[in-house]
Amino acid sequence: MKITRRQILILLPAAAVAWEHVLAGTPESAPNYKMSDHWWSMLIDVPRCIGCGNCVRACQAENDVPNGYFRTWVERYHVSDWKMENPQVISPDGGKEGFPVATDEQGKYFFVPKMCNQCADSPCTQVCPVGATFVTPDGAVLVDQKYCLGCAYCVQACPYGCRYIHPQKRVADKCTLCYHRITKELTTACCEACPTGARQLADLKDPRDPIHEFIRTHAVQVLKPQMATGAKVFYNQLDGSVR
Amino acid sequence: MSVFKDSGHLFRFAGLFVLAFLLFLLIRGFVVPSSFGQYGHYRGAAIDEIAAHPIKFAGHQSCEACHQDIQDQKKTGKHARVNCEACHGPLAGHADDPASVQPVKPDTAVLCAQCHTASAAKPKGFPQVAPADHSTGLPCQTCHQPHNPAIDAGGAK
Numbered sequence: 512m513k514i515t516r517r518q519i520l521i522l523l524p525a526a527a528v529a530w531e532h533v534l535a536g537t538p539e540s541a542p543n544y545k546m547s548d549h550w551w552s553m554l555i556d557v558p559r560c561i562g563c564g565n566c567v568r569a570c571q572a573e574n575d576v577p578n579g580y581f582r583t584w585v586e587r588y589h590v591s592d593w594k595m596e597n598p599q600v601i602s603p604d605g606g607k608e609g610f611p612v613a614t615d616e617q618g619k620y621f622f623v624p625k626m627c628n629q630c631a632d633s634p635c636t637q638v639c640p641v642g643a644t645f646v647t648p649d650g651a652v653l654v655d656q657k658y659c660l661g662c663a664y665c666v667q668a669c670p671y672g673c674r675y676i677h678p679q680k681r682v683a684d685k686c687t688l689c690y691h692r693i694t695k696e697l698t699t700a701c702c703e704a705c706p707t708g709a710r711q712l713a714d715l716k717d718p719r720d721p722i723h724e725f726i727r728t729h730a731v732q733v734l735k736p737q738m739a740t741g742a743k744v745f746y747n748q749l750d751g752s753v754r
Numbered sequence: 755m756s757v758f759k760d761s762g763h764l765f766r767f768a769g770l771f772v773l774a775f776l777l778f779l780l781i782r783g784f785v786v787p788s789s790f791g792q793y794g795h796y797r798g799a800a801i802d803e804i805a806a807h808p809i810k811f812a813g814h815q816s817c818e819a820c821h822q823d824i825q826d827q828k829k830t831g832k833h834a835r836v837n838c839e840a841c842h843g844p845l846a847g848h849a850d851d852p853a854s855v856q857p858v859k860p861d862t863a864v865l866c867a868q869c870h871t872a873s874a875a876k877p878k879g880f881p882q883v884a885p886a887d888h889s890t891g892l893p894c895q896t897c898h899q900p901h902n903p904a905i906d907a908g909g910a911k
Contacts, residue, residue, distance in 0.1 A: 558877055569811065573844065612874075615874060645795070647801055687807075
């Protein structure tokens, strides 16, 4: 069979379109939730946190986190007036049962809830030797526990200390940003349980999400910006002494 | 054909290589999950598996579907934006089957103190009391209705 130049010029774009379809793969299965429509993040309003530990308890209940391990925890900072660079930081049992009453009025206190920063360029996913941890198309950093070997490279790679090896499953475990909830139009367990609204789930791809206005008008930071991790947990009025 | 003279051993070797490569492809086809590489260098099906985790906190929208009276009581008070399960705990079981799963009423002496115990560490504007001095051991709901805690909003109900 002889193909003329005209026929080739007609066939090439058609083949390109067909190849595009092959590359795109099968469409996503969930009917109401489209991963490409979201880019999840979280906003933590530091001055609103009262250190009650509700988020830590809620997270452990929702995600069956074993005792002594934390997907989220709360730290209390006490920065004295004369020694800014050495804040006293406590987090008894991750702040799960609250904090001891502080009587020393001197200096400044504040609570910093910590969790996985859901980094866009996460160091933890880059070091995984088997592709068991990854950033989803909607911006959550997850662990495929059936694929994980438990080598703990990712535990060491996380600059925020947000991962641990699950004591029974012997695989890496971490905050999923309550992926099973946010894909069903619910907020995360920690946000649901926070009594003061100090934690708010936010969707950076949703133009109507209040986070855009908030970031424009407030002093918002991420943790360890010098690491260039693309962290997506934003802290309002974060003190310079927080590490 | 002098080029291929005495080169049979090379062809046999090449044949072995081809066989080994086919065997590799066959094994790879079995052991690499079908969804691997669907979105990136990971198993695409893992996303759906993680999303299938059961829910424990029903979410305040579910609560309000039935408990509109509490919602009305709350909305004028200081606790308007405190979600139900912040105090009552995870109750997805109750939302799914209200008859058989009954929540336990929280003990206000413990519950209220978790947030409102006075501490120099808390934000200054947050209402806080030393429970021993404030109520002399009486349960909080003697004077405060937890859903709308201002004194004039009425006590225990």
